[in-house]
Amino acid sequence: MSAICRFIHAERANYTISLLCRVTKTARSTYYAWVAGRQAHEKRQQADEVLAHEITVIHLASRGNYGVPRVTAALRRQGRAVNRKRVARLMRERGIAGNSRRTGRRGLTKADTGAAPSPDLVGRDFTAARPGTKIVGDITYIPTAEGWLYLASWLDLATREIIGYSMADHHRAELVVDALDMAAGLGRLEAGCVIHSGRGSEGRTMSP
Incomplete structure (x- = not known):
């Protein structure tokens, strides 16, 4: 029927x-x-x-x-x-x-990035009044037949949109940087914006 x-x-x-x-x-x-x-x-x-x-x-x-x-x-x-x-x-x-x-997996650490964590500029305030001023990042681990795939992404706290991402078979610092470069290249970041990540770098001010 x-x-x-x-x-x-x-x-x-x-x-x-x-x-x-x-x-x-x-x-x-x-x-x-x-x-x-x-x-x-x-x-x-x-x-x-x-x-x-x-x-x-x-x-x-x-x-x-x-x-x-x-x-x-x-x-x-x-x-x-x-x-x-x-x-x-x-x-x-x-x-x-x-x-x-997340067993058997680890995120970016101080040893991975080669730098000490930056000061936490976000605290627990995950809000922003204007796009491009405060973004947060994370790495997602995806199991595949050939091993782990790592997806780094950056989210704008004002619009709640993913504004930059990058995928690779490693979770070194450049994975996060590539995703951030994508957001900057698309003009989604303002000068002096705060970026926040729990993977080795808590927060910092950036001038794209």
């Missing part, structure tokens, strides 16, 4: 719904019920995409530390009446996990 309803839906621009239902011997109520179910499914998918984006923002702002419980709590503090199981499903589907689950 689902295949017939899909056929009717595809041909509705060429023929009337009544004719299509009569020819396929399908009740119009059946077709309209299928359409309602399809629309509800698409609406749920869209809502999942919006929530997944918010989860990504919170996870990145936490420097990759937050797992399901803390992400759920952060969403609820923002007024989101979310179910923990739904958050867990979306994080699992997108490979998002807190640091406590």
Whole structure:
């Protein structure tokens, strides 16, 4: 029946719904019920995409530390009446996990960067009044058949958008720098902006 309803839906621009239902011997109520179910499914998918984006923002702002419980709590503090199981499903589907689950992997350290951590200029204030003035970065670890793939990304705290990213088979300092260069090259950083990362360099002021 689902295949017939899909056929009717595809041909509705060429023929009337009544004719299509009569020819396929399908009740119009059946077709309209299928359409309602399809629309509800698409609406749920869209809502999942919006929530997944918010989860990504919170996870990145936490420097990759937050797992399901803390992400759920952060969403609820923002007024989101979310179910923990739904958050867990979306994080699992997108490979998002807190640091406590990252076994056998390590981030950029003082030895990797060759420099001592900079002063923390962000504190716990993950907000910004204007785009390009305060950004946070993190590295995501992705398992592949050929080993770990590392994704460095920078998020603008004003717009909550990823403004620069870089991928490589290593997690040396240049991975983060390449992602930052992308953001600067696209004109997404203002002079004197604050950049913040939990991977060896807590925060610094930058003049692009």
